[in-house]
């Protein structure tokens with residue numbers, strides 16, 4: 484396998500190896516740890532599968548993995564568009580791909596709005612205040628027709644006893660007022676957008692679909708023309724495929740809405756999670772009161788999601804252990820049996836990133852590979868203890 488460094492904004496190193504061969508000890512030993520290994524082919528496969536199963540266009544939420552090199556290699560597949568939430572994300576995409584861009588954030592300020600319009604992105608307006616912001620520059624710019632974001636709870640109304648309140652989008656009176664104001668400004672509304680949050684698919688998607696169907700005639704009437712599309716969000720978990728019954732029923736229920744307008748979905752983790760692995764090296768193994776503890780050269784500082792600090796019930800990942808020949812033959816004093824707590828290098832008690840079963844053979848120098856780390860994993864408090872950032876490798 485050739486490892487060729489490339490000049491790139493994201494400092495990614497290319498791995499000339501098919502997925503899985505990089506897993507071999509002699510290949511893994513060439514990777515600087517801690518690191519991520521991303522597989523563009525897997526992103527493309529997972530995107531295509533979800534889109535095919537939904538039977539609708541699928542917008543990609545870049546925040547789930549904003550790596551520019553990964554984006555460039557997948558962009559030709561993301562034909563329905565990419566959703567961006569900051570100037571930084573817009574800069575990742577501009578000039579790298581002509582796919583449709585949607586700018587969607589309640590925190591849109593004037594510079595971001597102006598940059599988005601200049602790059603021919605579609606604004607997803609979150610509030611009447613954003614409509615007024617647009618009005619202030621209307622005489623100087625010609626925006627594309629916009630999308631209006633609706634608040635999920637306000638849209639579904641009384642039907643949602645389970646509704647969590649969030650601060651995104653407009654309520655219905657606000658949306659109607661926005662349409663009127665936009666008409667006066669000579670700006671059309673191309674679409675509506677609703678997103679009830681990550682992992683909301685099971686509980687929210689059916690009621691959002693029904694509510695979108697219900698309000699569409701009123702919106703169309705206020706707008707005075709058809710609404711090109713409704714993006715009903717998604718909130719798909721990374722293992723959406725394991726909920727077949729639910730998924731198939733939902734897909735079947737889209738027919739009525741699809742007959743009135745184009746239905747879009749969007750996703751982040753369901754597209755990127757499976758494509759990334761986090762690799763860390765075992766620095767030391769020790770024992771406290773019979774507990775085995777493997778201390779690694781990476782952890783919460785590089786892969787915040789693995790520490791699961793944000794989850795009520797912690798279910799630690801069981802990483803794959805790749806024994807590195809030379810080291811695994813080395814005798815060491817620590818016990819060879821007992822469950823292993825896998826911890827990172829940040830001196831933080833929350834820095835527990837995985838666990839291994841009682842019979843696990845483990846030695847200093849072994850590599851631990853955590854799968855399913857392709858989404859939201861590269862945002863970490865890098866800089867803590869001045870620890871080094873994780874390297875990034877792309878499988879070519």
Ligand SMILES: Cc1ncc(COP(=O)(O)O)c(C=O)c1O
Nearest residue numbers: 544547678681682719750751752
């Ligand atoms: C508006 C919007 N759409 C899509 C997503 C992607 O969510 P997920 O990665 O859970 O699919 C997010 C995530 O925060 C979001 O804010």
